[in-house]
Amino acid sequence: DAGVTQSPTHLIKTRGQQVTLRCSPKSGHDTVSWYQQALGQGPQFIFQYYEEEERQRGNFPDRFSGHQFPNYSSELNVNALLLGDSALYLCASSPGPHLHQETQYFGPGTRLLVL
């Protein structure tokens, strides 16, 4: 049973570019949440997808957008990259958007460096 997978593992971009990160949830999970973790900080909630719709959103600008596919996998897109977007991007999946916080599993993350 595969856990949460994310791709790519590492990525280097330059300011102004756009990036797409991908996440496949754990088998049996239909809800995907994305988090940004800057160096030395705790993860910050970006948004959550369920039934292919954004259900909740944290305090992130519109440059951050996402998508969920019928197979529950998800993408995070960041436009017009800034140096401050350099971080570890974590995907977490769970069996439902409102329940089972205890069963929210994190993927290994994508480490993004913006130069």
Add this chain to the structure above:
Amino acid sequence: RKEVEQDPGPFNVPEGATVAFNCTYSNSASQSFFWYRQDCRKEPKLLMSVYSSGNEDGRFTAQLNRASQYISLLIRDSKLSDSATYLCVVVGGSNYKLTFGKGTLLTVNP
């Protein structure tokens, strides 16, 4: 005031020591509370949930004080393998997102 605040750390303790981490939260409507552990350059993993009655899992004890909006984690008989960052997590009010503290780095020395 930040939503979740933790002891800034870092903590450096010898093997066998007892260490306690503290965390406060600002939203009195918060519903669920957790401690996560994050190893260097790895993803966070759930360590334990925190209940009002307190809960214990081996060498780990978690406590919640709703009146003071305070959460704690106690680690007894520290092992080298306990070295990690410990993240306090709160699930609040009308939404169900995880709100993380900044984390406290623990290093257990031989």
